Amino acid sequence: MITCSAPAKVYLFGEHAVVYNESAICCAVNMRTRVNIEYSENIVIKSSLGTTGIDYEIHPYVSAVVEKIRKKSPCRGVSISIESDIPVGSGLGSSAAVVVATICAFNNLLKLGMDKESIASFGHSIEKEIQGAASATDTYVSTMGGTIEVPKRRHLKNPLCNLIIGNTNVFSSTGQLVAKVASLKSIYPEIITPILSTIGKTSLRGEGLLENEDYRALGELMDVNQGLLEAIGVGCDELSRLIHSSRAAGAFGAKITGAGGGGCMLALADNENIDAISREIKNAGGIPIITGVTDSGVRVDFDNE
Ligand SMILES: Nc1ncnc2c1ncn2[C@@H]1O[C@H](COP(=O)(O)OP(=O)(O)OP(=O)(O)O)[C@@H](O)[C@H]1O
Numbered sequence: 001m002i003t004c005s006a007p008a009k010v011y012l013f014g015e016h017a018v019v020y021n022e023s024a025i026c027c028a029v030n031m032r033t034r035v036n037i038e039y040s041e042n043i044v045i046k047s048s049l050g051t052t053g054i055d056y057e058i059h060p061y062v063s064a065v066v067e068k069i070r071k072k073s074p075c076r077g078v079s080i081s082i083e084s085d086i087p088v089g090s091g092l093g094s095s096a097a098v099v100v101a102t103i104c105a106f107n108n109l110l111k112l113g114m115d116k117e118s119i120a121s122f123g124h125s126i127e128k129e130i131q132g133a134a135s136a137t138d139t140y141v142s143t144m145g146g147t148i149e150v151p152k153r154r155h156l157k158n159p160l161c162n163l164i165i166g167n168t169n170v171f172s173s174t175g176q177l178v179a180k181v182a183s184l185k186s187i188y189p190e191i192i193t194p195i196l197s198t199i200g201k202t203s204l205r206g207e208g209l210l211e212n213e214d215y216r217a218l219g220e221l222m223d224v225n226q227g228l229l230e231a232i233g234v235g236c237d238e239l240s241r242l243i244h245s246s247r248a249a250g251a252f253g254a255k256i257t258g259a260g261g262g263g264c265m266l267a268l269a270d271n272e273n274i275d276a277i278s279r280e281i282k283n284a285g286g287i288p289i290i291t292g293v294t295d296s297g298v299r300v301d302f303d304n305e
């Protein structure tokens, strides 16, 4: 059996805009999806979502990886079992982590010789196929770890303050939200295109602030980015409640992370405010998760093949 794992991610800036090639800053964080793989008679995919064969309803991302790999390198059946600390459909990159960890598992089982760049780009092709339109960000960051600016794919300094996630527990589909933004952009191009470009500018300014460890200003720009995400229609009441409660409890800044429409928000905070922010996220109906950046991207955890 082989076990590979890959991390979740949060966006400091730039989700949605990055689909249109604007800048984003994204960090890999300390929650992982583990994929176990071994040879078997048939294709079996087992996760908290169910046990299936190739099944594009229940396991679209993993099914697409299996089919694409088997086209390139025909192999017997495999049994894949998935365990994950990453809430599914919550803006923390659960799809990218499962895709990247599954590709890495096949890479080692079938000795495909893919390097990390190839794993990331294969992962991106799967996200594009299933999501409709997708940036390279989630799969690249989950593969490489650390804090990365996309589209240039430059590694930046990790934020040294606390990252507090608030999960609304409302499921959201990234594909649907990306399609919603695309539709708004096609109806009002002269209004939506400059908003996306301004989101990209918050990310470009954010880079210098991250370098200088100016978390107060970084938080201020995250709040600006949040206003622009609301403007493109990816906010919701549950997220707003968690974001406003976090700010009131002393966060440097707070915004949606990932696709929005439910899922998670992210607050930046110093040590003194963590407890108050976590408490207020709970009072506002969310689940707080205190996390940090990991430099460990996709990796092999176990291999006895
Ligand atoms: N542990 C898992 N096991 C099997 N499939 C998973 C797992 N985690 C995620 N997935 C797949 O990914 C889908 C969710 O992906 P989606 O892109 O909509 O959300 P996300 O990746 O959590 O959020 P975001 O893309 O905004 O960061 C699930 O519906 C499922 O198909």
Ligand SMILES: C[C@@](O)(CCO)CC(=O)[O-]
Binding pocket: 014, 015, 016, 017, 018, 019, 091, 093, 133, 134, 135, 136, 137, 138, 174, 178, 258, 259
């Ligand atoms: C909404 C989005 O920008 C981030 C989802 O985590 C989509 C993408 O980049 O593919």
Ligand SMILES: [Mg+2]
Binding pocket: 093, 094, 095, 096, 138, 174
């Ligand atoms: Mg996703």
